[in-house]
Amino acid sequence: MKLLLIIFLIYASCPLFGQLKSETKAVVRDTSSTAVEKLSQQTYDLSEIRITAYRTQDLLKSTAGSVSVITADRLENSAVNIASSLSTVPGIVMQEGTFGTVKLTLRGIGSRYPYGTKKVKLFFGDIPMYSAEGETTFDDVNPEYLSRIEVMRGPASSIHGASLGGTIILYPRRAEMNLEEIKLTSSAGSYGYFKNGISYSLGTNKNDLLIALSGIQSEGYRENNKYSRYSFFINQNKIFSKKFSGNLILSGSKIRAQIPSSIDSVTFVNHPQKAASNWLKTKGYEHPDRIFAGYSIQYNTPGNWDYTASAFLNSRKAEENRPFNYLDESGFAYGGRILSRYTKKQDRNTFHFLGGTNLYFENIQSSLSENTGGNGTKGALQQKGNESIYQTDLFTQLEVRIKRISITGGVNFNYAGFRFTDQFTSDSLHQSGNYHFAPIIAPRLSISWNPLDEIYLYTSVNKGFSIPSLSETLSPLGLINRDIKPEKAWSFEGGFRASLLNRATFIDLAFYYMRVTDLIVPKRVAEDVYVGMNAGSSLHKGIEIALQQWIIGHKNSGSADNFALIANLNYATNRYNFQNFAENNIDYSGNKLPGMPDQNFSGSLDLKTPIGLYTRLELNSSG
Numbered sequence: 001m002k003l004l005l006i007i008f009l010i011y012a013s014c015p016l017f018g019q020l021k022s023e024t025k026a027v028v029r030d031t032s033s034t035a036v037e038k039l040s041q042q043t044y045d046l047s048e049i050r051i052t053a054y055r056t057q058d059l060l061k062s063t064a065g066s067v068s069v070i071t072a073d074r075l076e077n078s079a080v081n082i083a084s085s086l087s088t089v090p091g092i093v094m095q096e097g098t099f100g101t102v103k104l105t106l107r108g109i110g111s112r113y114p115y116g117t118k119k120v121k122l123f124f125g126d127i128p129m130y131s132a133e134g135e136t137t138f139d140d141v142n143p144e145y146l147s148r149i150e151v152m153r154g155p156a157s158s159i160h161g162a163s164l165g166g167t168i169i170l171y172p173r174r175a176e177m178n179l180e181e182i183k184l185t186s187s188a189g190s191y192g193y194f195k196n197g198i199s200y201s202l203g204t205n206k207n208d209l210l211i212a213l214s215g216i217q218s219e220g221y222r223e224n225n226k227y228s229r230y231s232f233f234i235n236q237n238k239i240f241s242k243k244f245s246g247n248l249i250l251s252g253s254k255i256r257a258q259i260p261s262s263i264d265s266v267t268f269v270n271h272p273q274k275a276a277s278n279w280l281k282t283k284g285y286e287h288p289d290r291i292f293a294g295y296s297i298q299y300n301t302p303g304n305w306d307y308t309a310s311a312f313l314n315s316r317k318a319e320e321n322r323p324f325n326y327l328d329e330s331g332f333a334y335g336g337r338i339l340s341r342y343t344k345k346q347d348r349n350t351f352h353f354l355g356g357t358n359l360y361f362e363n364i365q366s367s368l369s370e371n372t373g374g375n376g377t378k379g380a381l382q383q384k385g386n387e388s389i390y391q392t393d394l395f396t397q398l399e400v401r402i403k404r405i406s407i408t409g410g411v412n413f414n415y416a417g418f419r420f421t422d423q424f425t426s427d428s429l430h431q432s433g434n435y436h437f438a439p440i441i442a443p444r445l446s447i448s449w450n451p452l453d454e455i456y457l458y459t460s461v462n463k464g465f466s467i468p469s470l471s472e473t474l475s476p477l478g479l480i481n482r483d484i485k486p487e488k489a490w491s492f493e494g495g496f497r498a499s500l501l502n503r504a505t506f507i508d509l510a511f512y513y514m515r516v517t518d519l520i521v522p523k524r525v526a527e528d529v530y531v532g533m534n535a536g537s538s539l540h541k542g543i544e545i546a547l548q549q550w551i552i553g554h555k556n557s558g559s560a561d562n563f564a565l566i567a568n569l570n571y572a573t574n575r576y577n578f579q580n581f582a583e584n585n586i587d588y589s590g591n592k593l594p595g596m597p598d599q600n601f602s603g604s605l606d607l608k609t610p611i612g613l614y615t616r617l618e619l620n621s622s623g
Helices: 002-012 033-043 265-270 277-282
Strands: 016-019 067-070 092-098 101-106 111-113 116-118 120-124 146-153 166-172 179-189 193-203 207-218 227-239 244-258 289-300 305-321 325-346 349-372 377-402 405-422 433-436 440-452 455-466 487-500 505-517 520-526 529-534 537-552 564-580 599-608 614-622
Touching: 101 116, 101 120
Parallel strands: 120 166
Antiparallel strands: 016 179, 067 146, 092 101, 111 116, 146 166, 179 193, 193 207, 207 227, 227 244, 244 289, 289 305, 305 325, 325 349, 349 377, 377 405, 405 433, 405 440, 440 455, 455 487, 487 505, 505 537, 520 529, 537 564, 564 599, 599 614
């Protein structure tokens, strides 16, 4: 019986393919050695991967910055969301209490927000996926919709807004050329976990379309821990002419997640499946619904210029039942991005220039209501307001490559602010007002040197920032704290990348030193009330290393082995400390930032075979 169950689970987790007949040419896959080589190169060999984060199509090994790539084969192993894949990136710490409670920190930067993480920006290609307040959600991103992820560790991108923690760029999965396909997937796991998906894709010379639906359900290990998510995704790429092409992305999700919350250490040791008593009593939950739409169009001139323009809409509605109150929130965001790029190549010299702007606007309606007796009954209104936020970025970047040396300079100009309208009239406190942050200029300078074949050295200096949210600007009395300042940081980093032993070994080593000023930390003034405060400065420094070793079979001189055994090791060691922080006559200077491990390790061993069967062993550790 156990053997039959194991066979069923293996079968249920394997993708099922079905091809649809068409009146056009016969449906065939390109099975040439060239196509297989490109696939192998894209999904396994880090030494030959090209990144697009800086819009220069450089090889990963020649990029002057700390960039990590999560390839398609790794994303396939992320069952629910992209959290497990992101946790393998050196410098990233993922804290996942439940499927719907995810916090990400990158080099010690990142704070938990009601429905996501703040201070790390997320893009879907050229289109921003974060809120105007800087909130990013990772729990509803289905890994099956992605072809790869690029992670820019630290404030290293002037063209993406110089985020304090870093930038994560998602690249959508596209339909394969000359293939019409229906794909069904199903998987099952412990504690009532089931996931089912269906997708349709069609790829032609001038048009490719992908439509996907997915559903996840889980009973959860703990009390009050049920989870369900239903999502859809549409990605269409169309070539209108030799000069014009367009890309449409639509996505949406509906999440119903119960919240068991945190428990004390004694309960954790003896009864870890228990939920916090007050959250169990109220049957706490969060119900976020999100819809996103974006369209970008690209124009290529006959000369050296190309232009990209994109526009997006983002609608969200969320409800959270907590022991102390009910939170209702809805938001509607819209904006656009314009990017122009000039490229000129001559012999071994290359000149890249790009410039553009981001415009972002969002309107947020929120209210707090009493949770009567803490038993889940919605009571009297306690707070209600409307927030209108805007952010504007102007950016430029210039890269000059002369033989073996590449120099890149860039700058980002940001201007942001918000207007808050207090719509709660039952008290004498009036919070309405405007707040405009001083403009911020964030430069970047990097140098990459290729002293020997397959060996690269780089160094860079970057400035990053993070704008306070409305909740962080409110004082304990509920008034706007006009003294709070945006967080700012100067980051210095250096690195080494090399392909050794006939490209069987790839090493990526990075060192960083970052000083953050006006660090914003949450101060708890009541069970359900946190306010932001500037905590002086903090120092972030560390070493990150990624190693890939082809143990059996490796890509060599344009050929690919069908059988391979590949080891991937990622390790980070760091020290994050307050430098200058005192509060209520207590000096916290020198203390470690709470909740941050000193080191993280992840390793995997991948086996791929000629018949398409592959397996992976993983090990993760932090402390």
